Amino acid sequence: MSTSKIYLEIVKHLRVMISNNGLKPGDKIPSERDLSERLDVGRSSVREALRALELLGLIETKKGEGTFLRDFRGNQLVQILSTFILQDEKAKRDVFETKYIIEIDCLRLALKRIDRKNIVKLRNWITKIESFEDDEFFYQIILLADNHLFLRIWLILKDYYYSLVQTPPKYKREDYLFLLEALEEKNEELTVAAYWKLRNLSV
Amino acid sequence: MSTSKIYLEIVKHLRVMISNNGLKPGDKIPSERDLSERLDVGRSSVREALRALELLGLIETKKGEGTFLRDFRGNQLVQILSTFILQDEKAKRDVFETKYIIEIDCLRLALKRIDRKNIVKLRNWITKIESFEDDEFFYQIILLADNHLFLRIWLILKDYYYSLVQTPPKYKREDYLFLLEALEEKNEELTVAAYWKLRNLSV
DNA sequence: ATGAAATAGTGGTCAGACCACAATTTTTCT
DNA sequence: AGAAAAATTGTGGTCTGACCACTATTTCAT
Numbered sequence: 001m002s003t004s005k006i007y008l009e010i011v012k013h014l015r016v017m018i019s020n021n022g023l024k025p026g027d028k029i030p031s032e033r034d035l036s037e038r039l040d041v042g043r044s045s046v047r048e049a050l051r052a053l054e055l056l057g058l059i060e061t062k063k064g065e066g067t068f069l070r071d072f073r074g075n076q077l078v079q080i081l082s083t084f085i086l087q088d089e090k091a092k093r094d095v096f097e098t099k100y101i102i103e104i105d106c107l108r109l110a111l112k113r114i115d116r117k118n119i120v121k122l123r124n125w126i127t128k129i130e131s132f133e134d135d136e137f138f139y140q141i142i143l144l145a146d147n148h149l150f151l152r153i154w155l156i157l158k159d160y161y162y163s164l165v166q167t168p169p170k171y172k173r174e175d176y177l178f179l180l181e182a183l184e185e186k187n188e189e190l191t192v193a194a195y196w197k198l199r200n201l202s203v
Numbered sequence: 204m205s206t207s208k209i210y211l212e213i214v215k216h217l218r219v220m221i222s223n224n225g226l227k228p229g230d231k232i233p234s235e236r237d238l239s240e241r242l243d244v245g246r247s248s249v250r251e252a253l254r255a256l257e258l259l260g261l262i263e264t265k266k267g268e269g270t271f272l273r274d275f276r277g278n279q280l281v282q283i284l285s286t287f288i289l290q291d292e293k294a295k296r297d298v299f300e301t302k303y304i305i306e307i308d309c310l311r312l313a314l315k316r317i318d319r320k321n322i323v324k325l326r327n328w329i330t331k332i333e334s335f336e337d338d339e340f341f342y343q344i345i346l347l348a349d350n351h352l353f354l355r356i357w358l359i360l361k362d363y364y365y366s367l368v369q370t371p372p373k374y375k376r377e378d379y380l381f382l383l384e385a386l387e388e389k390n391e392e393l394t395v396a397a398y399w400k401l402r403n404l405s406v
Numbered sequence: 407a408t409g410a411a412a413t414a415g416t417g418g419t420c421a422g423a424c425c426a427c428a429a430t431t432t433t434t435c436t
Numbered sequence: 437a438g439a440a441a442a443a444t445t446g447t448g449g450t451c452t453g454a455c456c457a458c459t460a461t462t463t464c465a466t
Contacts, residue, residue: 004266004426006450007254031416042451044247047418051210051251052258063207063417064458091351097312098352105304148294149301153356209419234447245420250449266448267427 006041010049013039018069028066029059092164099157100199102150103138107191109145111183118144119184126176134171135162171198209244213252216242221272228274232262235270295367302360303402305353306341310394312348314386321347322387329379337374338365374401 014029023029032050036043050067053059060070122140126132135158142151162168175198182190196202217232226232235253239246253270256262263273325343329335338361345354365371378401385393399405 004449008258011258033416036451042449044250044452045450047247048251048254048449050417052255055211055214055255056258061417062459064415064460066416066459094350094352097350098356101308101312101353105308109300109304147297147300149297149360153301157352207418236447239420245418247421248419251418253448264448265428267429267446269447 006045007048007052010035010039010041010046011053014049014053023069025069027069029069031066095157095160095164099154099161100201102154102157103141104192104195106138106142106145106147106150106154107179107183107195108188109147109150110141111186111188111191113146114144114183116184119180123177123180126173126180134168137176169200209248210251210255213238213242213244213249214256217252217256226272228272230272231269232272298360298363298367302357302364303404305357305360306344307395307398309341309345309348309350309353309357310382310386310398311391312350312353313344314389314391314394316349317347317386319387322383326380326383329376329383337371340379372403 017023017029029035030038032043032046035041035046039046050059050061054061057070059067061067122137125140126137138154142154145151175194179191179194179198182194220226221232232238233241235246235249238244238249242249253262253264257264261273262270264270325340328343329340341357345357348354378397382394382397382401385397
């Protein structure tokens with residue numbers, strides 16, 4: 001039944017194991033030899049599964065210590081994928097477009113769910129911190145949007161984006177403040193307009 | 204220099220090889236034993252690299268035949284990550300929300316790029332075909348939006364959506380026609396409103 | 407107690423051996 | 437000669453056993 005691809009079966013088993021045992025990022029998973037014995041498969045098959053997950057950034061291996069769950073963000077994965085995928089200009093345009101649109105989507109969501117406390121916190125952060133990064137700002141926004149899928153998609157898009165632009169543009173601090181004001185007023189139209197201004201996009 | 208992780212070195216080599224030889228999707232890449240010999244590494248290391256690329260959907264292996272490049276434009280990245288992420292119940296709400304929002308995004312994009320010919324074609328299709336499906340309609344819309352990333356993301360969301368709802372709701376045919384009218388007028392506000400009406404969503 | 411040395415556990419890699427499968431080539435039969 | 441059958445070759449899939457390098461733990465001498 002299992003048919004081909006033992007390593008894919010192992011990936012499945014690992015998922016179940018992680019889920020059942022409630023393993024979290026940073027936790028250690030069983031050793032390769034242990035898994036090999038438990039699942040009754042060769043160690044090489046276990047390694048094929050683990051290397052695949054490692055390339056995805058889902059686990060991290062430390063020689064002499066073991067294998068650990070990662071709080072995965074894009075790592076080398078994106079570099080690899082981007083050189084494979086982002087070849088034509090059309091694909092690049094799609095990355096930019098999609099990133100922008102999803103950022104606006106998350107602004108709309110955040111607008112509904114944000115409260116004054118969040119606004120104040122963000123404002124303080126922007127004004128106080130010497131050099132703050134655009135992606136850090138939108139990371140906070142997307143957390144406020146409270147949609148895990150958008151977060152994951154955005155993290156990937158962000159990495160694609162940075163693999164495409166050599167020098168990320170520097171945006172004006174005041175524009176972030178405009179954006180926050182619009183959010184505070186819960187004015188959707190104004191929020192979108194502020195985003196366009198920030199990004200120097202034409203309507 | 205090479206430092207650890209032979210399999211990552213092999214991934215790099217493969218990228219260069221593909222690039223230099225101008226390999227395209229469908230083309231065959233050297234056999235595992237061949238690569239092992241050429242790069243002077245063990246076959247198991249080659250396999251670890253290949254399995255990682257396979258899980259990413261970049262290559263395809265056929266027993267008895269060989270390993271081939273895949274059409275990686277439809278990479279499974281999001282899908283793989285999703286299957287790891289979409290485990291809890293909270294994620295369920297996110298699937299619905301994200302699917303709806305992205306459909307609206309694509310309506311907005313389609314609105315800019317659509318022309319009368321497309322409208323007529325869609326209208327004829329809706330009115331003539333006895334039973335047409337909601338996802339078929341939006342598939343057409345998203346094609347018109349002309350954004351490959353959104354298409355990929357939506358296709359995945361659609362599958363998750365249908366795995367979450369037991370009986371897909373049946374929408375009113377007239378509401379699709381309203382939507383098309385709004386698109387034809389290139390009225391964004393009206394289009395979004397028509398979408399809400401179609402989906403029976405409150406504002 | 408303290409620090410050094412031995413030990414055990416772990417990932418990293420390789421080599422060799424089968425198996426199952428597909429394509430090709432060779433042989434055999436009509 | 438032509439077609440069917442059989443052997444051969446090449447490939448991915450898997451397992452086993454063996455080292456190596458590194459880390460953490462334990463043991464032991466001081």
